[in-house]
Amino acid sequence: MTLKCTILKLWHLSVPACQVLALQVSRPQAFVALSMCLVLFSCNALLSNALDTIATDQSIRDGENLLSAGGTFELGFFSAGNPPKRYLGIWYKKITTRTIVWVANRVAPLADASGAFRVTTHGSLVLLDGNGSDIWLSNAPIPVRNPVVQLLDSGNLVVRDAEGSDPNNFLWQSFDYPTDTLVAGMKLGWNRTSGFNRHLTSWKSIDDPSPGNFTFQLDPNGYPQELLKQGSDIKFRTGPWNGLRWSGIPNLNPNPYYRYEFVLNEGEMYYRELLNSWVISRMILMPNGMLQRFTWIDRTQGWTLYISCPIDQCDNYASCGAYGSCRVDTSPVCRCLKGFVPRFSQEWDILDWSNGCVRRNALDCEKDIFVKYSRLKLPDTQSSWFNESMNLQECEVVCMKNCSCMAYSNLDIRDGGSGCLLWFDKLIDIREYSDYGQDLYIRMAASESALLPSHQKKHKLVMGLAVSFGYVFLILVLTIRVLQCKKKKMKLPEGDNCENQKEDLDLPLFDLSTVAIATNYFSSDNKLGEGGFGPVYKGVLRGGQIIAVKMLSKNSRQGLHEFKNEVLYVSKLQHRNLVKLLGCCIEEEKLLIYEFVPNRSLDSFLFDPTQREQLDWSARFNIINGIARGLLYLHQDSRLRIIHRDIKASNVLLDCEMNPKISDFGLAKSFAGNETQANTNRVVGTYGYMSPEYALDGVFSTKSDVFSYGVLVLEIVSGKRNRGFHHPDHDHNLLGHAWRLFTEGRSMQLLDKLVQNSCSTSEALRSIHIGLLCVQRCLNDRPSMSTVVMMLGSDIELPLPKEPGFFNERNLLQENPSQSQPNEITMTLLFAR
Structure with missing residues (x-):
């Protein structure tokens, strides 16, 4: 038998096994056997270190594995289904019960054990069947000269340049394509620049890795929250992040072993969990739609359930309808918030709460009050707005000014509270807790003042006086502004006054003379083109800024309505893939002033x-x-x-x-x-x-x-x-x-x-x-x-x-x-x- 065959045969021998082998042979032979074992273990250590990475001239075939450097995770082929099919996946190496955390070819299993896995010279990962056909192929990353694929101790399978290991320069990584499992360090959420979304999708069944009916993902609408969906139907909602945890998972508390992180900035929004290195834990979306977190216990050699969602009837999405509140320790579990009554009382009598509740008294925007409700899971935030720098008092002022604002709350509950979160639709999916939850201030009719605490009533009286004085001051300002407009002889669109126009436009107003000089008095040499709106001219402002000026033509197929429409929408939009509106002119000509885009239209x-x-x-x-x-x-x-x-x-x-x-x-x-x-x-x-x-x-x-x-x-x-x-x-x-x-x-x-x-x-x-x-x-x-x-x-x-x-x-x-x-x-x- 060759040395290579001997090494492969004795690959998994331990030191005790070598000692037993030595005792079973004669003394001279025992020395040779122990020496061979020591050589084998030296080779084993060297080979193990080399088996976490393969290059373009190597491959992993069925029966061979890729092992992370610390021996935590292993990549290889496994069987699932009936009849059995072969899949390429990643699992925990040191855990006796094979636990799969990632699958490559979920939708294209191999029929037999002929599969091979490799990295191409272009840096793509490819899984081949016995005929050499592509079964699964990763996205082609930015080409590099010497790509390698490596399994990290985090469980992340990455493609990188052989000469670099910076995580920011990975060309591809499995953490960007999770299956049904979230492990420590993996991001769940969006890259806001590329629009890339990392989310979990359940297995079809406990023995079928193909995509199932359930997904768990970060919803970017309004203030982000995580949604568990069955198809397009929401089954469970975590609630918004409050600085410590998700509002609807009060038992998700930071501790010395677990740390939870929520990041929201211009480039990314994501949630991830960071664990101590010796803690083994995973969150899995089960085929039945249950979201469960397990922790491995060495003493019992088994997985222990740590958290499960949804956990009770009140976790079911919108179980009590709009303005209904669910409390699991009462019977029935649903009731209307104070100041609200069932929309259809007959339905509530038979425990059908789906149509929710309505206000007992109608709102009157300028006279409304805000009533504090405590220990709540905050409502669905898909139709919300937020500001991280405002305090609670500023939040109330902003909500009061907008008649569509139905409620407000602090964004972050740490250090006494900070930030502002506003709701602009019916309040849905509220539940009450006995010990946890947050404060929510809901817009109510002034006739509901009996719901206010005594100190809040005094505060409302002071606020009322302040608002009255504010109205008087605002009338004076409006009068002065209208007089200024008349003095300047500004020609406004029919039906608008100057102040309303300025408020609607909400962006700089340019003088006609300034724009005329910038465009050489709308010279034909400066004309960039003409569309349905009218001609477009190139101009240079006095400070050197290049602009594009769009003029509403007298015989334009679009008119004043479209002009106002564009001003109102574009002035409020800020995105790298939307043209930026710098200002407008509403004097003798109707002009829109844009950033200059040098290469014209597509x-x-x-x-x-x-x-x-x-x-x-x-x-x-x-x-x-x-x-x-x-x-x-x-x-x-x-x-x-x-x-x-x-x-x-x-x-x-x-x-x-x-x-x-x-x-x-x-x-x-x-x-x-x-x-x-x-x-x-x-x-x-x-x-x-x-x-x-x-x-x-x-x-x-x-x-x-x-x-x-x-x-x-x-x-x-x-x-x-x-x-x-x-x-x-x-x-x-x-x-x-x-x-x-x-x-x-x-x-x-x-x-x-x-x-x-x-x-x-x-x-x-x-x-x-x-x-x-x-x-x-x-x-x-x-x-x-x-x-x-x-x-x-x-x-x-x-x-x-x-x-x-x-x-x-x-x-x-x-x-x-x-x-x-x-x-x-x-x-x-x-x-x-």
Whole structure:
């Protein structure tokens, strides 16, 4: 037997085993045996240190394992299911019961033990079957000269440059793609720059690692909270972070062994748990939807349950309806908050609380009071607003001024409380605790003053006097301002006064003379172009700042309504993928002053035979991602849910680095609270980009923008316009052509020939696939923009798209024969309702 075979055979021998071996042989042989064992252990130590990392010329085959340097975690192949299938996964090495914490090929198991795992020269991880076909492939990271894959003692599988180990420079890591388990150090949440979302998805069953029906993720709407969902239905909510723990998990207390961290900044929002090195603990989303934390106990050699959610009836989401409060130690468990009564008392009599409660007395904004409710799990924060620097008194003032504000609370309960959290919708999913919970101040009618403590009543009297004096002062200021406006002879839009105009605009007002000088008196040499709104001019302010000036043309197809619309929305939006509005002018001319974006609009590159050569695949994929992140901000992260309604190539501007910026908000609409859909008699938008339900029925929603985005993605990939597209083999538009190629397995033929040599095939195919998902005929089939951003930034399996809407653009004209056929212009269509 060769030395190599001997080493493999005796690999797991321990020192006691070697001693036993030595006692069973003669004395000379015992010396040789012990010497061999010592050599083996030296080799074992050296080989173990080397087995945490493999390079591009190595692979891990079924039966071989990758072991972290400290021996904490192991990567290899395991069996699951009936009949058994093979999966590549990571588990705890030192725990006797195999406990899987991560699975690579959840949706594509291997049928036998022929699998092989390696890292490519491009830095991608690939899992191959016995035929050499790709079963699972990680995202291609930034190319490096010498990529290696390493299993860390944290359980994180990383791809890095062989010459660097800085965690900030990892090219790929499994911690970004969790399955059903959260281990110490793993982030659960969002990269706000890329829109990448790390979340848990349950196994389908206890023996089937494929994705199940339950997800657990950080919800970025309003103030972040974690949601446990079954499909799209919320089953449990942790409540917002209060500085120490989640509001709805009072037993999640920091201790010497566990430390919980919640991070919220411009770049990231995430939750993670940091443990002492000797503590072994994991949080797992079970196939039945239970979220459980287990800790390993060496003494009993088993996992001990530490926390489980949901734990009782009051943890079920919205179990008592709006303004209802759940308390598990009372019977019945649901009751209305003080000052509220059941919406339908008959239903409450039969223990059906789903419709919740309503106010006993109606609100009167200027006379309302705030009543303190204590020891609560704070309500659902999906329709909330927050400020980390304000105190509780400032928070009350802000809430009182806004009639839509229903409640307020401290953001952080540490050190007496700090920060401000406001609610702008019905208060849902409240529960009461006997010893824990937080204070919540709810807006109530003045007639409910009996609910106020005596000291709070005195405070309200003082506040009332202060407000009265404030109103007198405000009237004086308004009078002075109106006189100033008249003196300056400012020509205001009909129906507005000067002060209201200034308050609405909420951004700097430019003098007409200043803008005229900056644009050389609107010289034709400074003209950048012209759209449905009017001409756009380049200008230079006195301080050297370059600007773009958009003028409302006298014969513009858009009017004063669109002008005000754009000012009101864009002035409140701040995102790297949205154009920045610097100010406006409302004197003789109506002008919008924007940051200057040097490379003009996307269509001037994409559809120009010479200019489009500057858009290689990297630039196009960056534009696809940037537009998606901008729309995600509009639909989800901005204070109001904003529907753009005119997403198209000419409304995407490119900066000096070809980063996209969405522009032209003249047709935008906003939704408040939980609104997701509306109807209009005034259908506006651009043929070729409008969704079917909007163009034909006037129904618009965030999914209308998703449809337009999908059209734009297919245009970016192909370099062809959707409208006016012709093909000798059929009469479909670009959407129909892309769909036809996809169903025939020829999607790469859609790709613009100019980028075929520079493109990533996986990125191109994924972009086409996502584009087709976005343009599906039924709006409910289309993904949300948050899902689009996630799909672009991950390698998750994508669902098959259904037939696109407006398979042939003539469908629209056949249903509306009276409409003309404009070419790439914004239209306003009036349909009878």
